[in-house]
Structures are given as structure tokens and as C-alpha cells.
Amino acid sequence: MAIIKNNEIVTSGNHSVPDSNPSYGVIKGCFANGLVIISDHARNTVPDEYHHLGLPDGEFERHIAYDIGAEALTRQLAQQLNVPAVYSKFSRLLIDPNRGIDDPTLIMKISDGALIPGNIDITAHEKQHRIETYYQPYHNAVDQMIEAAIASGNPPMVFSIHSFTPFWKGVARPWHVGVLWVENDRFARPLLNGLARDKALVVGENEPYSGGVKGESVDKHARQRGLATALIEVRQDLICDKSGVDEWSERLAQILSQIKIQD
Numbered sequence: 001m002a003i004i005k006n007n008e009i010v011t012s013g014n015h016s017v018p019d020s021n022p023s024y025g026v027i028k029g030c031f032a033n034g035l036v037i038i039s040d041h042a043r044n045t046v047p048d049e050y051h052h053l054g055l056p057d058g059e060f061e062r063h064i065a066y067d068i069g070a071e072a073l074t075r076q077l078a079q080q081l082n083v084p085a086v087y088s089k090f091s092r093l094l095i096d097p098n099r100g101i102d103d104p105t106l107i108m109k110i111s112d113g114a115l116i117p118g119n120i121d122i123t124a125h126e127k128q129h130r131i132e133t134y135y136q137p138y139h140n141a142v143d144q145m146i147e148a149a150i151a152s153g154n155p156p157m158v159f160s161i162h163s164f165t166p167f168w169k170g171v172a173r174p175w176h177v178g179v180l181w182v183e184n185d186r187f188a189r190p191l192l193n194g195l196a197r198d199k200a201l202v203v204g205e206n207e208p209y210s211g212g213v214k215g216e217s218v219d220k221h222a223r224q225r226g227l228a229t230a231l232i233e234v235r236q237d238l239i240c241d242k243s244g245v246d247e248w249s250e251r252l253a254q255i256l257s258q259i260k261i262q263d
């Protein structure tokens with residue numbers, strides 16, 4: 001359990017794991033600022049023993065392995081707003097933390113045209129190993145962070161950061177950014193309104209995906225607790241370098257710092 005002093009995580013029990021922890025990382029921040037950021041697809045890392053899941057290296061530079069730019073944006077935004085964040089440290093090709101355990105796409109066998117040899121004949125034992133070693137510790141860390149925030153008297157809004165590929169099956173996607181939500185838009189609506197103020201931006205609502213994937217992280221961690229939540233998808237080419245991350249972090253910090261949720 002996190003140790004909290006002055007609304008900040010000063011030491012963090014299981015959170016204070018060194019880089020050898022293969023599942024998740026934590027960014028410190030102040031609970032009183034009312035926001036927790038999560039990043040499910042932050043990294044493209046697959047441990048050596050998986051031999052790249054039988055894929056050529058180049059596949060790990062693509063969106064199929066991770067959300068390009070999401071970790072950098074998460075870090076910068078968390079720092080700028082002084083809010084805590086939890087991010088995953090393993091490739092979604094190993095196991096996808098933004099899926100329920102029973103979801104058939106939890107461990108993808110084919111993704112955007114690439115067959116993933118290391119996942120084709122996965123055994124029940126190996127699936128369980130990936131759940132216990134990568135998937136579950138990340139979710140436990142998110143749970144602990146949110147519970148610690150609630151215990152501090154600051155039930156947080158939960159903001160999930162993702163990025164999407166500009167082209168899908170050969171078709172260009174028109175949006176710069178999308179906000180995904182289901183059931184309750186008390187966080188998503190002011191976020192959408194804030195983004196829409198920049199007339200140069202093409203903003204998608206529940207685009208390029210619909211919100212509400214069964215077992216998705218924001219459901220598990222936020223909706224089921226009655227917390228306000230929104231998931232953002234930024235087009236990956238807009239946050240693939242430092243200037244892009246600076247621009248989007250600044251934009252989102254401005255908008256998010258103005259959002260106050262009334263229960």
C-alpha cells in the first residue's frame with residue numbers, strides 16, 4: 001500500500017519497485033489535484049526469453065506493439081499537472097492490459113496483418129504466466145494508486161492515455177484526437193469541449209474506436225468505482241517527437257486543469 005504524506009505518494013510499497021519490475025512503472029504526483037493518469041500501452045518491451053514472439057524487430061516499432069508517444073505524453077502531463085500516473089512496461093503483443101481476462105483478443109494471434117508466432121499455440125500455463133507476471137501486477141498497481149487517492153480524500157478522475165495509427169487498413173483517419181466514453185460523459189464532455197475550442201483540430205467522439213470495450217481498464221478501475229473517466233486517443237504522428245509531446249502536454253494540461261467534476 002502506498003504511504004501518503006501531504007497527499008503525495010512519498011514511498012510506495014509495491015510501487016517503489018526498481019526497473020527490473022517488468023509489469024509497470026509509477027510516476028509520483030499529488031492526489032489533491034484530483035486526477036490519476038493510466039497508460040496501458042506505454043511500451044513495446046518483450047523480455048528476451050520470448051525472442052520477439054517470433055516477429056521481425058521492425059514490428060515492435062509499429063502501433064501493434066504499443067501506443068507510440070503515449071509514455072512520453074503520460075510522463076510530461078503527469079509532471080506538468082503534478083498528478084500521479086501508472087504505466088505498463090510490456091508490449092500489448094505479450095498480453096493486452098486493456099482487455100478483460102476472458103477477452104479473445106487478450107493475447108493477439110494476428111494484429112494488423114502480422115501473424116504473431118509466439119502467440120499462436122500459447123498454452124494455458126503460459127497464458128496464466130503472462131497474466132500473473134505482467135497483466136495483473138499492472139492492474140494491482142493502478143488499483144492501489146486509485147485506492148490511495150480515494151483514501152486521501154481525493155477521489156480522482158481517471159484519465160487513460162492512448163495513441164492511434166494514422167492509417168488503418170490503408171485508409172487515412174481524419175481525426176487528430178479522439179475521446180472515448182460510455183455511460184457517463186461528465187469528464188469526457190468538458191474535455192471534448194476544451195479540445196473543440198481549437199478550430200484547427202479534428203476531434204472525434206468515440207472515434208477512432210467506440211468506448212466500452214468489455215473488460216477495458218477504465219471500466220475496471222474507474223466506472224466500476226463510480227469515478228469520472230475519459231480515454232484519449234491522440235494520433236501517434238502528433239506525439240512521436242519531443243515538440244509534439246510538448247504541444248499536446250501543454251494543450252491537455254490547460255484543459256484538464258480547468259475540469260472540476262461535481263459528484
Ligand SMILES: [Zn+2]
Nearest residue numbers: 041067162163
Ligand atoms: Zn492503446
